[in-house]
Amino acid sequence: MARHLLYFTAEDHHLYRSSGGKLELEAKFPGDDLGVTAFREHLRGRKGALFAVVADLAGEDFHEEQVPVLRGSDREAVVQRRLAQRYRDTRLAAALSLGRVTGPQRRNERLLLASFTNTQQFTPWLEALEEADARLTGVYSVPLLAPALAARLGARGRALVVTANRAGLRQCFVENGRLRFARLERTVELVPHALAAFVRSETLRLTQYLQTLRALPRDGAPLEAFVVAPRGERAIFEQALVSDARVVFQTIDGAQAEQAIGLRQVPDGAAAEALYLHLAARKAPREQFASSGDRRRYLVWQMQRAVLTAGALGFAACALYAGTRWFEGSDLRERAAAQSNEARVAAERYGRITAAFPVTETSTENLRATVLEFQSIARRNVAPEPSFVHVSRVLAQFPQMEIDSVNWSIGRPEDRRDRKPPAQPVKPDQGGEAVVLEISGRVNATQRNDYRGITAQVQSFAAALESSGYALVRTHLPFDITSEGTLTGDIGGSDSGEAPRFTIVLTQRLP
Amino acid sequence: MNLTAEELKKLAAPLLVAVALLAAGAALIWSTGQSLAGSKRQLAAAETERKRNTERLARIAEEQREVSEKLDIYKQLRQANILGEERRLEWADAITRIRTQRELLDLSYRVDRQRMLKSVPGKPDNIDFLASKMNVQLALLHEEDLLRFLADLRGSGNAYYVVKSCSLARTGQAATGTTITPRLRANCEIDLITALDRGAKK
Numbered sequence: 001m002a003r004h005l006l007y008f009t010a011e012d013h014h015l016y017r018s019s020g021g022k023l024e025l026e027a028k029f030p031g032d033d034l035g036v037t038a039f040r041e042h043l044r045g046r047k048g049a050l051f052a053v054v055a056d057l058a059g060e061d062f063h064e065e066q067v068p069v070l071r072g073s074d075r076e077a078v079v080q081r082r083l084a085q086r087y088r089d090t091r092l093a094a095a096l097s098l099g100r101v102t103g104p105q106r107r108n109e110r111l112l113l114a115s116f117t118n119t120q121q122f123t124p125w126l127e128a129l130e131e132a133d134a135r136l137t138g139v140y141s142v143p144l145l146a147p148a149l150a151a152r153l154g155a156r157g158r159a160l161v162v163t164a165n166r167a168g169l170r171q172c173f174v175e176n177g178r179l180r181f182a183r184l185e186r187t188v189e190l191v192p193h194a195l196a197a198f199v200r201s202e203t204l205r206l207t208q209y210l211q212t213l214r215a216l217p218r219d220g221a222p223l224e225a226f227v228v229a230p231r232g233e234r235a236i237f238e239q240a241l242v243s244d245a246r247v248v249f250q251t252i253d254g255a256q257a258e259q260a261i262g263l264r265q266v267p268d269g270a271a272a273e274a275l276y277l278h279l280a281a282r283k284a285p286r287e288q289f290a291s292s293g294d295r296r297r298y299l300v301w302q303m304q305r306a307v308l309t310a311g312a313l314g315f316a317a318c319a320l321y322a323g324t325r326w327f328e329g330s331d332l333r334e335r336a337a338a339q340s341n342e343a344r345v346a347a348e349r350y351g352r353i354t355a356a357f358p359v360t361e362t363s364t365e366n367l368r369a370t371v372l373e374f375q376s377i378a379r380r381n382v383a384p385e386p387s388f389v390h391v392s393r394v395l396a397q398f399p400q401m402e403i404d405s406v407n408w409s410i411g412r413p414e415d416r417r418d419r420k421p422p423a424q425p426v427k428p429d430q431g432g433e434a435v436v437l438e439i440s441g442r443v444n445a446t447q448r449n450d451y452r453g454i455t456a457q458v459q460s461f462a463a464a465l466e467s468s469g470y471a472l473v474r475t476h477l478p479f480d481i482t483s484e485g486t487l488t489g490d491i492g493g494s495d496s497g498e499a500p501r502f503t504i505v506l507t508q509r510l511p
Numbered sequence: 512m513n514l515t516a517e518e519l520k521k522l523a524a525p526l527l528v529a530v531a532l533l534a535a536g537a538a539l540i541w542s543t544g545q546s547l548a549g550s551k552r553q554l555a556a557a558e559t560e561r562k563r564n565t566e567r568l569a570r571i572a573e574e575q576r577e578v579s580e581k582l583d584i585y586k587q588l589r590q591a592n593i594l595g596e597e598r599r600l601e602w603a604d605a606i607t608r609i610r611t612q613r614e615l616l617d618l619s620y621r622v623d624r625q626r627m628l629k630s631v632p633g634k635p636d637n638i639d640f641l642a643s644k645m646n647v648q649l650a651l652l653h654e655e656d657l658l659r660f661l662a663d664l665r666g667s668g669n670a671y672y673v674v675k676s677c678s679l680a681r682t683g684q685a686a687t688g689t690t691i692t693p694r695l696r697a698n699c700e701i702d703l704i705t706a707l708d709r710g711a712k713k
Contacts, residue, residue, distance in 0.1 A: 292512065299512060300514070300518045300521055303525075304521065304522060304524075307522060307525040307526055307529045308528060310529055311528060311530070311531075311532035311533055312529075312532060314529070314532060314533045314536055315533060315535060315536040316536075318533070318535075318536025318537060318540050319536060319539055321540055322536070322539040322540045322542075322543040323543075325540070325544060326543045326546065326547075328550075329546045329549075329550040330550075332547070332550035332551060333550045333554075336550065336553040336557040336558075339554065339557035339558050339560070339561045340557045340560065340561070342561045342564075342565070343557060343560040343561035343563075343564045343565075346564035346565050346568045347564045349568055350567055350568050350571060353568075353571050353575075354571070354574075357575055357578050360578065360582055360585070361586075361711050362585070362708050362710050362711040363635070363710045364574060365635045365710075366635055366637065366708050366711065367578060367581055367582065367585050368578075368581060369630070369633075369634045369635055370585055370588065370594065370638060370706055370708060371581040371588075373630055373634070373640050373706070374588060374593070374671065377671065377673065378671075381674075382674075383661070383674060384661070384674055384677045384699075385658050385661065385662075388654065388657075388679070404680065405679060405680035405681065406678065406679045406680075407676070407678040407679075408678065409675065410675050410676065411676075
């Protein structure tokens with residue numbers, strides 16, 4: 001966003017517009033009431049525009065003070081009190097920190113109090129900005145901007161920055177990047193040689209004055225003075241500015257200085273103040289003279305920008321993160337496409353090869369599944385015929401046995417729990433399905449009360465059946481000879497004639 | 512700095528824009544996250560397919576041998592009408608024919624509704640193995656009649672016959688001499704198994 005800069009001198013005021021490294025002269029106003037009126041007129045339709053005032057006045061006071069080291073509102077209160085003690089009108093006053101000093105008893109902060117001897121001259125101009133709803137970014141003086149220029153010109157430690165401005169010859173003493181003192185000496189129209197000689201004499205005077213103030217050590221190294229010569233006059237200045245034991249002159253051409261601060265275009269007629277104006281627009285220092293009340297609209301605008309910037313930064317961060325994920329996803333998609341391609345190539349090769357297979361009526365998978373399933377069913381399928389044949393063969397050896405029923409089934413022996421508990425101990429089942437063969441019958445040609453004989457015959461028959469892979473599960477006798485059961489007898493009683501019945505259960509494990 | 516209501520109002524629009532930007536950023540992250548998850552799934556599926564196809568290709572020689580081996584059995588199953596829809600009418604015809612041929616005294620049967628059989632793991636989806644339970648009651652003169660009946664039933668085809676149980680018991684009826692009296696009664700439970708291959712060519 002373009003910034004408007006009001007170059008405020010003791011006579012005329014020039015309004016510049018700074019945008020993209022270019023400085024353009026917008027208007028020129030006389031310093032009287034007519035000028036203020038013209039300025040008000042000029043501000044019409046510039047609501048919300050950013051304005052800064054850069055004062056280049058001789059009546060600027062600098063005073064060094066020390067305050068206790070404090071922070072926050074305490075420091076602010078002390079600083080405001082010192083400013084009020086020093087200046088009658090503190091509307092345009094600033095306190096520049098010069099760093100801390102450790103005294104014998106406590107640590108202090110050195111402050112450079114600065115203000116204008118006549119702040120009233122600014123009032124109508126600031127009010128005009130207020131009325132026009134313009135945003136005041138700050139009220140600066142050329143000395144406040146000098147440290148930034150000194151840094152760009154390569155000044156280190158103690159240095160003087162000397163420029164020939166429209167308002168006069170500006171000399172600023174900068175120490176370790178901080179302003180210590182400044183003065184403005186009015187100049188009349190001088191030829192370059194005369195101006196150069198004037199610069200030299202004034203610089204030497206100021207150096208002597210600073211030594212008097214003890215701002216410079218009396219027997220220290222020579223002070224470096226960075227003199228910005230008007231465009232194309234460097235050679236003339238270098239001739240005049242001869243260094244000696246007190247001052248070492250560094251002459252910089254105006255064009256070179258503009259390049260050093262990034263100023264690409266200067267309006268015709270502008271002198272070295274263009275350098276300060278550009279710095280006020282692009283690299284404004286934190287210290288300035290306007291109160292927060294005067295800058296309120298600008299501060300709110302800064303907050304708006306900060307909120308928007310935070311949102312934009314948040315979005316950018318999200319977009320960046322999303323971008324990395326998108327690239328990751330893109331990489332995965334490429335890999336997936338490559339894998340799919342490989343799968344397709346393999347499938348096509350498989351299809352070409354299987355096309356040469358014997359003609360089948362179904363797919364290879366279905367063919368395999370069907371055959372495997374039926375092979376599995378066939379393996380588990382057991383016909384009852386071999387069991388019946390086995391019983392028949394054994395029965396031929398026991399003519400006294402008469403079979404009533406034969407139950408053949410596939411299952412688990414323990415599934416037959418509806419039956420009576422076994423008279424004989426059951427052999428432990430070894431798990432899995434089995435052929436279960438249950439044979440019920442009668443023992444003929446043996447007396448019913450011949451328990452021993454019946455038991456022997458049934459057990460003998462069961463033992464004969466327990467062959468060819470069959471295992472005896474239980475034998476159920478017509479009477480209970482176990483310790484858990486009840487054994488009854490009727491010796492000498494009449495025989496009913498009914499043959500005693502038995503049941504034998506066998507199993508044959510399936511493969 | 513304390514802000515007035517008017518100044519707060521001035522901050523509302525930038526705040527809304529900032530919130531909208533942050534929401535858009537979050538939505539962007541969410542959408543790329545979804546896209547990334549989708550890509551991961553896509554890659555996993557593609558890798559699985561590639562692996563399966565490559566392995567299948569590597570096993571092709573074995574498969575060729577397997578096809579040659581199994582094709583004969585498959586053809587036999589098809590010729591025996593074990594593959595395809597159930598043929599209940601053919602079953603009824605076969606039982607009637609057996610009864611007549613073997614001169615069985617009494618034969619009754621009941622075929623229950625078809626059910627799905629549990630199959631080997633990895634079975635293709637387009638093939639099902641099905642079974643129908645049949646209960647058969649026979650009146651017999653001799654126990655060998657049962658064995659002949661079972662053999663004839665197996666030979667009749669149209670299903671794969673799996674005998675689950677068979678009981679044989681005396682009827683206890685005395686022979687009269689004038690009529691043929693059954694001496695034995697058999698009761699059998701038989702599974703009639705068929706396979707429905709929907710991938711087979713008609």
